[in-house]
Amino acid sequence: xxxxxxxxxxxxxxxxxxxxxxxxxxxxxxxxxxxxxxxxxxxxxxxxxxxxxxxxxxxxxxxxxxxxxxxxxxxxxxxxxxxxxxxxxxxxxxxxxxxxxxxxxxxxxxxxxxxxxxxxxxxxxxxxxxxxxxxxxxxxxxxxxxxxxxxxxxxxxxxxxxxxxxxxxxxxxxxxxxxxxxxxxxxxxxxxxxxxxxxxxxxxxxxxxxxxxxxxxxxxxxxxxxxxxxxxxxxxxxxxxxxxxxxxxxxxxxxxxxxxxxxxxxxxxxxxxxxxxxxxxxxxxxxxxxxxxxxxxxxxxxxxxxxxxxxxxxxxxxxxxxxxxxxxxxxxxxxxxxxxxxxxxxxxxxxxxxxxxxxxxxxxxxxxxxxxxxxxxxxxxxxxxxxxxxxxxxxxxxxxxxxxxxxxxxxxxxxxxxxxxxxxxxxxxxxxxxxxxxxxxxxxxxxxxxxxxxxxxxxxxxxxxxxxxxxxxxxxxxxxxxxxxx
Amino acid sequence: xxxxxxxxxxxxxxxxxxxxxxxxxxxxxxxxxxxxxxxxxxxxxxxxxxxxxxxxxxxxxxxxxxxxxxxxxxxxxxxxxxxxxxxxxxxxxxxxxxxxxxxxxxxxxxxxxxxxxxxxxxxxxxxxxxxxxxxxxxxxxxxxxxxxxxxxxxxxxxxxxxxxxxxxxxxxxxxxxxxxxxxxxxxxxxxxxxxxxxxxxxxxxxxxxxxxxxxxxxxxxxxxxxxxxxxxxxxxxxxxxxxxxxxxxxxxxxxxxxxxxxxxxxxxxxxxxxxxxxxxxxxxxxxxxxxxxxxxxxxxxxxxxxxxxxxxxxxxxxxxxxxxxxxxxxxxxxxxxxxxxxxxxxxxxxxxxxxxxxxxxxxxxxxxxxxxxxxxxxxxxxxxxxxxxxxxxxxxxxxxxxxxxxxxxxxxxxxxxxxxxxxxxxxxxxxxxxxxxxxxxxxxxxxxxxxxxxxxxxxxxxxxxxxx
Numbered sequence: 001x002x003x004x005x006x007x008x009x010x011x012x013x014x015x016x017x018x019x020x021x022x023x024x025x026x027x028x029x030x031x032x033x034x035x036x037x038x039x040x041x042x043x044x045x046x047x048x049x050x051x052x053x054x055x056x057x058x059x060x061x062x063x064x065x066x067x068x069x070x071x072x073x074x075x076x077x078x079x080x081x082x083x084x085x086x087x088x089x090x091x092x093x094x095x096x097x098x099x100x101x102x103x104x105x106x107x108x109x110x111x112x113x114x115x116x117x118x119x120x121x122x123x124x125x126x127x128x129x130x131x132x133x134x135x136x137x138x139x140x141x142x143x144x145x146x147x148x149x150x151x152x153x154x155x156x157x158x159x160x161x162x163x164x165x166x167x168x169x170x171x172x173x174x175x176x177x178x179x180x181x182x183x184x185x186x187x188x189x190x191x192x193x194x195x196x197x198x199x200x201x202x203x204x205x206x207x208x209x210x211x212x213x214x215x216x217x218x219x220x221x222x223x224x225x226x227x228x229x230x231x232x233x234x235x236x237x238x239x240x241x242x243x244x245x246x247x248x249x250x251x252x253x254x255x256x257x258x259x260x261x262x263x264x265x266x267x268x269x270x271x272x273x274x275x276x277x278x279x280x281x282x283x284x285x286x287x288x289x290x291x292x293x294x295x296x297x298x299x300x301x302x303x304x305x306x307x308x309x310x311x312x313x314x315x316x317x318x319x320x321x322x323x324x325x326x327x328x329x330x331x332x333x334x335x336x337x338x339x340x341x342x343x344x345x346x347x348x349x350x351x352x353x354x355x356x357x358x359x360x361x362x363x364x365x366x367x368x369x370x371x372x373x374x375x376x377x378x379x380x381x382x383x384x385x386x387x388x389x390x391x392x393x394x395x396x397x398x399x400x401x402x403x404x405x406x407x408x409x410x411x412x413x414x415x416x417x418x419x420x421x422x423x424x425x426x427x428x429x430x431x432x433x434x435x436x437x438x439x440x441x442x443x444x445x446x447x448x449x450x451x452x453x454x455x456x457x458x459x460x461x462x463x464x465x466x467x468x469x470x471x472x473x474x475x476x477x478x479x480x481x482x483x484x485x486x
Numbered sequence: 487x488x489x490x491x492x493x494x495x496x497x498x499x500x501x502x503x504x505x506x507x508x509x510x511x512x513x514x515x516x517x518x519x520x521x522x523x524x525x526x527x528x529x530x531x532x533x534x535x536x537x538x539x540x541x542x543x544x545x546x547x548x549x550x551x552x553x554x555x556x557x558x559x560x561x562x563x564x565x566x567x568x569x570x571x572x573x574x575x576x577x578x579x580x581x582x583x584x585x586x587x588x589x590x591x592x593x594x595x596x597x598x599x600x601x602x603x604x605x606x607x608x609x610x611x612x613x614x615x616x617x618x619x620x621x622x623x624x625x626x627x628x629x630x631x632x633x634x635x636x637x638x639x640x641x642x643x644x645x646x647x648x649x650x651x652x653x654x655x656x657x658x659x660x661x662x663x664x665x666x667x668x669x670x671x672x673x674x675x676x677x678x679x680x681x682x683x684x685x686x687x688x689x690x691x692x693x694x695x696x697x698x699x700x701x702x703x704x705x706x707x708x709x710x711x712x713x714x715x716x717x718x719x720x721x722x723x724x725x726x727x728x729x730x731x732x733x734x735x736x737x738x739x740x741x742x743x744x745x746x747x748x749x750x751x752x753x754x755x756x757x758x759x760x761x762x763x764x765x766x767x768x769x770x771x772x773x774x775x776x777x778x779x780x781x782x783x784x785x786x787x788x789x790x791x792x793x794x795x796x797x798x799x800x801x802x803x804x805x806x807x808x809x810x811x812x813x814x815x816x817x818x819x820x821x822x823x824x825x826x827x828x829x830x831x832x833x834x835x836x837x838x839x840x841x842x843x844x845x846x847x848x849x850x851x852x853x854x855x856x857x858x859x860x861x862x863x864x865x866x867x868x869x870x871x872x873x874x875x876x877x878x879x880x881x882x883x884x885x886x887x888x889x890x891x892x893x894x895x896x897x898x899x900x901x902x903x904x905x906x907x908x909x910x911x912x913x914x915x916x917x918x919x920x921x922x923x924x925x926x927x928x929x930x931x932x933x934x935x936x937x938x939x940x941x942x943x944x945x946x947x948x949x950x951x952x953x954x
Contacts, residue, residue, distance in 0.1 A: 036842065038866070077932040085941060107885040116876075118883055123868050125891070202892065210690060217687035221680055224695065226896040231690070247922045254929055291930045301930035376502065389919045398914060400504075402589055405913035410925075414915035417584055419573035425591070425910040426668065430692040432911065445898065447871040447886035448864060449879055453855045456713045463720055464757045464767035466543045 024156075024196055027184045028127065031154040034181040035126050040152045043098055045179075049149045050098070052177040053142065054091045057084055060173055064138060067165035071137065072259060073304035082259065083138040086416070090143050093418055093435055094150040101150065101439045104448070115458075117450040122443040124152035125226075126202035131193065131216070133207045134163035134306055135262040135356075140230075141170060144205045147438025153203070154182040158196060161189050162306055194219075201225050203442060207264075209354075210427045228431030228441055230264070231424050232354050233381040237267035238371045238397055240388030241276050248387045249283035252360070253291065255411025257338045260303035261358035262310075265383040265405070265412040268355050269344075270362040271371045277342065277362050284360075285325050288338045297328070297335050305334040305357060314357035320350035321361060368393055372400045380404075380426035383412060404428050490662055493650045494593065497620040500647040501592050506618045509565055511645075515615045516564070518643040519608065520557045523550055526639055530604060533631035537603065539770035544725060549604040552882070556609050559884055559901055560616040567616065567905045570914075578943035583916040588909040590618035591692075592668035597659065597682070599673045600629035600772055601728040601822075606696075607636060610671045613904020619669070620648040624662060627655050628772055660685075667691050669908060673730075675820075676893050683896075694897030694907055696730070697890050698820050699847040703733035704837045704863055706854035707742050714853045715749030718826070719757065721877025723804045726769035727824035728776075731849040731871070731878040734821050735810075736828040737837045743808065743828050750826075751791050754804045763794070763801050771800040771823060780823040786816035787827060834859055838866045846870075846892030849878060870894050 039045060057064070061084065068074040068083060094101075104119040128148045132141035141159050148155045159170045171185045186196060197204075197219035206216045207230040220227045239248055256267050272280065292299040305311040311334045318327055318336070321344030326337035341361040344351055350361050365371045375384070384403035386394045394408040404424035407414055414420050415434075423432025433441050461470050505511060523530070527550065534540040534549060560567075570585040594614045598607035607625050614621045625636045637651045652662060663670075663685035672682045673696040686693045705714055722733050738746065758765040771777040777800045784793055784802075787810035792803035807827040810817055816827050831837045841850070850869035852860045860874035870890035871880050880886050881900075889898025899907050927936045927943075 075930075075932070077930070077937055080937060081928075081940060107883060109885070110883060113879060113883060116879075118880070118886060120887060121864070121872075123891075126868075213690060214687055217690065218684055221683035221687055224676060224679055224683065224697070224893050224896065229690070243919060244922075247919065250922065250925070250929065293931075299930070301932065387919065391916070394916060398587070398916075402910065403912065406587075406915070408914070408916035409919045410915070410917040413578065413917070414584065414913055417573070417576060417579060417915070419575070420584060420913035420915065421586065421911055422913065423911075425589075425912070427690050430690065432913075444868065444891040445887055445889075446869065446891070447880050447883075447888060447898075448874075449872070449876070449883070449886070450857070450860060450874040451876040451879065453709060453853070453875045454713065456710075456716065459716065462547075463716065464541075464543070464765070465759075466541075466767070 022195070023192075024186060024199060027186065028156065028199055031156065031182060031184060032127050035124070035154045039179075040124060040154060040182050043102055046150055046152055047095060047098055049178055049183075050091050050095050050146065053146065053149070054088060054095075056174055056177040057088055057091075057142075060169065063169055063173065064166070067169050068138065070165035071134070071163040072262070072306060073302070074259065075301050077301070078259065078303070083136055086139050087142045087146070090146045090418065090435070090438075094146050094439070097436065098150055101436055107447075113449065113451070115452055115455065117448075119448050121446045121448050122151065122439075123446050125442060125444055126153060127156065128153040128203040128205065128442060129156045129158065129196070129201040131158045131204070131206045131208065132160055134160035134166075135259060135264070137163035137166035137170075140207050144207075144433060144438060147433060148203075148205070148442045149178075149183075150439050151442035153442055155184075156196075156201070157183070157185045158188070158193060159185065161187060203227070205433075205441070206230065213429070228423070228433065229429045230422070230431075230433075231382065231427065231429040232264045232356075233379050233424070233428040234268040234351075234354055235265060235381045235383040235385065235403075236371075236375045237270050237385040238368070238375075238387065239270055239272040239276055239280065240368065240386070240390065240393050241273055242389045242393070243276075243387050244389070245276070245279040245283040246286065249280055249287045250290075251387070251410050252385075253284055253287040253338070256360050257288070257291070257302065257358045260305055260336065262303070262306065262356050263412070265415065267360070267383075267385050267411060268381070269351065270360060271365050271374060272362065273366060274364050277364060280362070281324050281340065281342075284340055288325065292338060296326075296337050297330065297333065302338070302358075305336060308334065310357070311336070314355075314359065317350045317355065317357070317359055320344055320348040324362075326358075368396060372397065375401050380424070380428055382424045382428035383407065385411065402426070488661070489658075490652060490665060493652065494622070494665055497622065497648060497650060498593050501590070501620045505645070506590060506620060506648050509568055512616055512618055513561060513564055515644055515648075516557050516561050516612065518645075519612065519615070520554060520561075522640055522643040523554050523557070523608075526635065529635055529639070530632070533635050534604065536631040537600070537629040538725060538728070538772060539768070540725065541767045541769075543767065544769070548725065549602060552605050553608040553612070556612045556884065556901070556904070560612050560905070563902065564616055567902055576943065578940075579915065579917075581918060581921070583914075585914050587912045587914050588617065588905075589912055591908060591910055592619060593622065594619040594669040594671065594908060595622045595624065595662070595667040597624045597670070597672045597674065598626055600626035601725060601730070603629035603632035603636075606673050607632075610673075610899060610904060613899055614669075614671070614908045615644075615649075616905050617908035619908055621650075622662075622667070623649070623651045624654070624659060625651065627653065669693070671899075671907070672696065679895070694889070694899065695895045696888075696897075696899075697848065697893065697895040698730045698822075699845050699890070699894040700734040700817075700820055701731060701847045701849040701851065701869075702837075702841045703736050703851040704834070704841075704853065705736055705738040705742055705746065706834070706852070706856065706859050707739055708855045708859070709742075709853050710855070711742070711745040711749040712752065715746055715753045717853070717876055718851075719750055719753040719804070722826050723754070723757070723768065723824045726771060726802065728769070728772065728822050729878070731881060733826070733849075733851050733877060734847070735817065736826060737831050737840060738828065739832060740830050743830060746828070747790055747806065747808075750806055754791065758804060762792075762803055763796060763799065768804070768824075771802060774800065776823070777802070780821075780825065783816045783821065783823070783825055786810055786814040790828075792824075834862060838863060841867050846890075846894055848890045848894040849873070849880075851877065868892070
């Protein structure tokens with residue numbers, strides 16, 4: 001494996017004006033050639049890449065902490081548990097399981113194929129594009145990368161230009177750790193990304209908004225490129241009357257205000273009865289004070305909004321309904337206080353778009369049925385939460401709704417389990433990843449059957465012309481599956 | 487006026503009412519499908535004979551029996567497939583319930599082709615119904631007789647509040663595709679596949695595209711020419727070559743070609759007699775348009791075997807072409823007919839290079855007495871599926887996923903893979919409403935000690951959860 005010095009990423013035409021030349025062409029060609037040479041196929045190569053990725057995380061911990069603090073005011077604790085450690089765990093899991101995941105999976109045979117070898121072989125797709133967002137700029141860039149590398153692909157990474165501190169580290173430092181004949185970081189904004197998408201990739205993995213997801217899928221369709229789209233939506237959080245308000249408040253508040261609410265799986269809005277709301281409000285205030293102190297703006301544990309554009313958008317949402325908790329903001333600091341809104345109308349902007357900020361509106365419903373009806377009128381969300389002491393209520397919510405994933409009596413803690421797939425449904429996305437699911441996402445599962453070159457007599461019954469008894473025999477043999485439990 | 491609006495609305499309402507969720511309902515639908523096949527066997531055989539001149543044998547093994555087999559498999563495994571899949575947990579979630587729940591997507595559209603008009607319509611349908619979806623079926627208007635049976639007979643066996651057949655050509659299909667579906671399953675050409683995926687993108691609808699390409703068939707010098715000729719010929723000329731996974735062209739050395747040609751002629755004569763046009767076991771081309779297209783291909787290279795055609799009968803003889811140039815039409819498009827061009831290469835390396843210069847095919851075949859050669863071709867190429875020393879037998883195994891890669895398609899199905907294709911796999915974690923003290927370590931303000939405890943809790947358990 002060769003390590004090149006410098007490791008500068010390919011910049012889009014925003015940096016230097018060019019006349020009609022495609023800035024990505026050379027890079028993509030180089031990566032394709034490397035793939036065709038077969039260098040990413042051996043397990044040893046892939047393991048080396050993964051180990052190098054691990055070293056990148058370990059050796060640049062401070063640099064990454066600083067970048068995340070710069071971009072999103074993430075505390076070291078938050079950076080560790082939601083970004084760095086998650087990535088490291090995924091790398092460890094992939095390294096531990098690489099050989100097992102790469103193995104051919106045997107398949108059961110029928111009477112016709114008893115003497116054959118039937119199996120599914122995992123193959124890399126080839127040249128893979130990963131487009132990452134800004135809210136968890138390390139996690140949501142590197143976790144897909146782990147799977148793409150483990151599966152033996154060559155990878156083009158397009159980190160978000162919005163999380164500038166992290167983008168810099170990924171562009172300048174990461175390539176030094178990986179084999180640059182098989183890996184490249186490309187930079188740019190929407191225009192450059194559009195240009196990039198005109199090229200043919202063998203797989204595209206996109207995390208971002210549904211609006212851009214459509215653009216990505218449309219571009220992919222031109223080349224029949226398969227995609228995984230990790231999108232978003234408004235994640236409902238139903239709070240039953242039968243619960244402990246303080247416990248619920250702790251859990252909802254922590255998951256809502258983590259990363260200043262800029263989390264695709266955060267509870268977006270609450271659904272509860274007016275009575276429950278009365279009990280929740282003081283409990284929420286109590287949780288917020290416990291977590292962030294009396295002056296949340298001075299707490300090291302509360303994040304900031306990524307940029308002015310998002311800040312302004314969120315500040316406008318503060319005007320919806322009535323502020324029950326919080327509501328303060330500071331433009332210079334891109335700070336928005338942990339906020340709870342009540343008396344919100346469905347038609348107001350805060351209930352029309354994904355909030356993606358530290359604002360929690362409460363919608364009143366009279367019980368579970370109304371909540372379910374409310375939820376099902378809307379697009380399928382990425383996550384759905386239900387809090388109740390009654391497991392029956394939780395199960396009903398699960399049964400009668402659909403969402404990417406579901407959490408009963410807690411927030412998105414399930415994301416820390418790589419044995420659970422993370423992905424959306426409907427407008428919240430298609431495909432899934434984490435753990436082995438990432439490896440499978442970036443692999444083509446090729447059906448293989450190896451038959452003996454001889455033993456032709458056995459095949460005679462299938463060749464015309466046919467006697468009636470032959471036909472019966474064939475029909476019977478086709479239908480006799482020895483093992484139907486797949 | 488949108489002719490589909492009412493139908494789609496009706497089906498959506500039924501889905502929201504939850505009718506398709508219980509296992510009993512889905513099993514009833516599957517049994518209905520089985521009865522449709524059994525009650526109408528003669529009708530279906532006649533329709534297939536009318537559309538494609540399929541023999542009873544071909545209709546049984548490649549259409550009816552395969553469909554019936556899938557129905558039976560789904561009925562047998564329905565409850566197992568529907569079950570929540572519990573997954574390994576870490577320390578933080580030891581006391582919780584973590585599982586994957588399979589849910590129907592909702593309203594599913596299946597667009598089917600004309601070459602195996604029963605199989606390629608009903609096998610996806612089995613999976614869609616088993617997974618609990620409401621289904622709109624759009625059979626091909628080109629295989630007219632089967633289209634009629636599917637439109638007039640099939641709905642009587644299924645619950646029509648959850649199932650509908652819609653008819654039409656490209657224009658109607660385009661109109662249909664403007665609507666929003668929760669899943670679209672398409673079998674057809676790459677060109678139309680792009681149109682379908684582009685339409686799906688407008689609604690963020692996931693798709694499975696079963697497309698096509700030119701399936702290479704490498705024949706090594708080290709093999710028995712007659713055995714290879716039998717196998718290649720049977721799979722090439724089955725259904726008059728109108729099979730997405732048929733060997734499309736041969737790659738072999740000039741020496742091998744010399745040995746293969748008489749063997750291929752021998753196989754063709756054995757299967758179809760001296761006058762293949764009068765054999766009941768040879769199919770016909772689906773329509774004039776395809777016939778004319780294929781007849782034009784007969785002009786490529788040099789006809790070594792066959793080459794006869796009869797327009798009134800839409801008959802094309804089992805044909806082998808040699809001295810073919812890569813630039814000729816027969817090597818530029820998917821043949822989809824009873825014509826087999828042979829392209830010469832000098833050995834395995836050149837064959838692999840030839841194959842890898844082109845789009846990834848739906849199927850790839852390699853014939854050799856040496857398993858090393860077969861495995862090498864497998865290792866150094868990619869394709870939807872692969873078979874060593876035979877034709878598309880891999881399709882008869884419901885335990886193998888059937889699908890393409892690259893230009894030959896996206897997604898896969900057959901057996902449980904169909905059920906999984908038409909299901910959303912929802913990650914679920916159910917925790918206790920109490921035991922809040924355990925959660926306290928994650929809440930700010932934080933201490934380094936807390937971080938250490940949390941890390942241990944989050945880490946994957948030693949060996950129990952790594953084997954996924």
